[in-house]
Amino acid sequence: MAIASVKLGHPTLVLLPSFHSADPDDNLIIQSFIQQGVTLFKGDIYNHARLVQAISAVDVVISTVGCQKVMDQTRIIAAIQEAGNIRRFIPYEAGINVPYAAGISVNRYGVLQHPQTGFEEYVQMRQLIEQSGVPHTFVVWNFCAGNFLGHSVNRQSQLSVPLKLPLLGDGNTKVVFTAEKDIGFYTILAADDPRTLNKSLYIRPPENIISLNELLSLWERKVNRKFVRSYCSEERILKFFQEANPRGKTAFAIIHAAFIRGVQTNFEIDPSTGVEASQLYPHINYTTLSEFLDRFIPN
Numbered sequence: 409m410a411i412a413s414v415k416l417g418h419p420t421l422v423l424l425p426s427f428h429s430a431d432p433d434d435n436l437i438i439q440s441f442i443q444q445g446v447t448l449f450k451g452d453i454y455n456h457a458r459l460v461q462a463i464s465a466v467d468v469v470i471s472t473v474g475c476q477k478v479m480d481q482t483r484i485i486a487a488i489q490e491a492g493n494i495r496r497f498i499p500y501e502a503g504i505n506v507p508y509a510a511g512i513s514v515n516r517y518g519v520l521q522h523p524q525t526g527f528e529e530y531v532q533m534r535q536l537i538e539q540s541g542v543p544h545t546f547v548v549w550n551f552c553a554g555n556f557l558g559h560s561v562n563r564q565s566q567l568s569v570p571l572k573l574p575l576l577g578d579g580n581t582k583v584v585f586t587a588e589k590d591i592g593f594y595t596i597l598a599a600d601d602p603r604t605l606n607k608s609l610y611i612r613p614p615e616n617i618i619s620l621n622e623l624l625s626l627w628e629r630k631v632n633r634k635f636v637r638s639y640c641s642e643e644r645i646l647k648f649f650q651e652a653n654p655r656g657k658t659a660f661a662i663i664h665a666a667f668i669r670g671v672q673t674n675f676e677i678d679p680s681t682g683v684e685a686s687q688l689y690p691h692i693n694y695t696t697l698s699e700f701l702d703r704f705i706p707n
Contacts, residue, residue: 409470412592414444418600423462425452453480459487467493468599471500475658478529485540496599497544499537502662504672505548505608506530509665526658538606545598546608548682549591550584550672553616553700557585574640576667579621584612584672587695594685594692601688608682615696617673626698630705642668 413420422441427448429435441448449465451458453473463469469488471481481499488494510527537544594611598604618626621637628634645668649660665671677684686694 409472409592409595410441410446411444412589412596413470414446416593416596418468418596419447420445421447421449421462421466423449423451423453423459426450453477453483453487456483456487459483460490463487463491464493468496468498469494470498470595470599473500475500475502475526475655478533481533482536485537485542488542489540495543496605497537497542498547498595498599499533499544501533501546501548502527502530502658503549503551504662504665505610505675507534508675509662509669509671525661526654527661543605545604545606547591547595547598547611548608549586549595549611551586551666552591553585553587553695553697555588557700558704574638575620575624576640576645576663577642579624579637579639580619581667581670582617582619582673583666583670585616585618585697585700586611586613587700590692590694594689597689597692598685603688604683609685609688610677610682611685612673613686613694613696615698616694618697620667623697627701630698630701 410420410422424438427438427450429438438448449458449462451462453459463484469484471484473481473484478500484497484499488497506527507530510525510531534546590613591611594609598609624635624637642664645660645664649657649664652660686692
């Protein structure tokens, strides 16, 4: 997100609790921020004074707090209200249209209850943001291709789909995969766009809407070999959901909503409340799913 902001010409500040980490990968990210010209500001969302100071230095706030700190974004709202200078807030969300997913996540065993799924926190957070009067945009990015499919040719063993992950449900439900860099560009563009003010930005690039069966077929064509299709039924997903810890329950609830109920693609976007990124910004040459998979083809 920060790199996309810099590349689009915006002075960019990143709030970090420390400029050094015990994780070498985190240190590489911090170093890349410095090399790209990002301003680093020491603090976190739990230090109100530092948070207000950081927010006072910018005019757009993008939260990347993560799923364990969704409700802690109330601290960001309070700081934004005190600073009084923010023209757009983009909160951290689950990646799917959670209010819609929570409303239809029904199966023959009954409803996946909100307190179990973790969806209620995202729904409540949206309501609090809307009630606060803070100008905002909700970004519905669906699935990050790197997280779901693998990251680079140097990590081919980490390629999850279609070599390792079972086809969920019947494998025919359409979902959306988007490269992380494209999510960054779309988000930064939306943060400065009056057409997205107080609306949801849905990232659904047309060439990246695909079922897992279609994804496996695409991979088979690329590597010129056939793979045995292994399926994970709805019953098994629900069993995993029931046995999971709270964080795992949220993950399986999202999987169920996307791959069983099709919540990423089975609705038309209401133009009064939402817009689609690739239509709004057709000049962005997004990474197609086919191009993304090419990096995993053996030499």
